[in-house]
Amino acid sequence: xxxxxxxxxxxxxxxxxxxxxxxxxxxxxxxxxxxxxxxxxxxxxxxxxxxxxxxxxxxxxxxxxxxxxxxxxxxxxxxxxxxxxxxxxxxxxxxxxxxxxxxxxxxxxxxxxxxxxxxxxxxxxxxxxxxxxxxxxxxxxxxxxxxxxxxxxxxxxxxxxxxxxxxxxxxxxxxxxxxxxxxxxxxxxxxxxxxxxxxxxxxxxxxxxxxxxxxxxxxxxxxxxxxxxxxxxxxxxxxxxxxxxxxxxxxxxxxxxxxxxxxxxxxxxxxxxxxxxxxxxxxxxxxxxxxxxxxxxxxxxxxxxxxxxxxxxxxxxxxxx
Numbered sequence: 001x002x003x004x005x006x007x008x009x010x011x012x013x014x015x016x017x018x019x020x021x022x023x024x025x026x027x028x029x030x031x032x033x034x035x036x037x038x039x040x041x042x043x044x045x046x047x048x049x050x051x052x053x054x055x056x057x058x059x060x061x062x063x064x065x066x067x068x069x070x071x072x073x074x075x076x077x078x079x080x081x082x083x084x085x086x087x088x089x090x091x092x093x094x095x096x097x098x099x100x101x102x103x104x105x106x107x108x109x110x111x112x113x114x115x116x117x118x119x120x121x122x123x124x125x126x127x128x129x130x131x132x133x134x135x136x137x138x139x140x141x142x143x144x145x146x147x148x149x150x151x152x153x154x155x156x157x158x159x160x161x162x163x164x165x166x167x168x169x170x171x172x173x174x175x176x177x178x179x180x181x182x183x184x185x186x187x188x189x190x191x192x193x194x195x196x197x198x199x200x201x202x203x204x205x206x207x208x209x210x211x212x213x214x215x216x217x218x219x220x221x222x223x224x225x226x227x228x229x230x231x232x233x234x235x236x237x238x239x240x241x242x243x244x245x246x247x248x249x250x251x252x253x254x255x256x257x258x259x260x261x262x263x264x265x266x267x268x269x270x271x272x273x274x275x276x277x278x279x280x281x282x283x284x285x286x287x288x289x290x291x292x293x294x295x296x297x298x299x300x301x302x303x304x305x306x307x308x309x310x311x312x313x314x315x316x317x318x319x320x321x
Contacts, residue, residue, distance in 0.1 A: 004081035012076030074305035097201035103188035105209020121155035178220035202282040211249035
């Protein structure tokens, strides 16, 4: 365990020591030390009732001092913001930041594309630290965001057929360029915000679409090759997952495996594939593990203080004659 604010713990210890010293060193007045004379003191102190009452008083004083010390110490530790203690806060991979880019190479009318959008429209309701985005061949439909309500609305709109189909991927024909799947993946990879790699969240890309978007024998060049996409993914630290709806792509299969992702062939079960992808998110980085371990963990001191306070309140009921 480490304390963020050691000065609070030191001040608390000094305060407790000062209180104890003040009580022990405080001079007792003479008139308060004068005892009242009683008859038959020896006989009274030998009575079982007196001894039982004396023991109970001593025990009650000891319990009260102990519980008050525990309450004070636990409160001081909690106020000093402890780090590294077990905590009820989620410190799993799900609780760590993650950016998810849905990369659509197919049209919004495709059944696999619709199934993916419907699933994530529901799943974003359970997100907490994740960001999500949606990119098509040449449009950023949903920039990376934590506005889950907005994202779910856009996903449902296209999944239900009410979205603007023209804005999804306008039909553009170039004389000296023909886009391929690699270009779509590159477009999606550029949708991850630029951040310091030491603090970068986990990143995953889920591509849903054909294994090839180019007509056979088309002489027009594409912008990116599989190697170029691989370099982009490695530089950005993105896990690439592929769900092909038409025609597999062996070169991209290798890219998915190298990035720690998964590749699923044509006619695979979309919901099962998405479940497997979400069950195997990108691994945590060392910087993320350090960030999670640095979360304040005051749970144990606070629970201990509450238990001690409860015991102190209930003690008179327990020892009541």
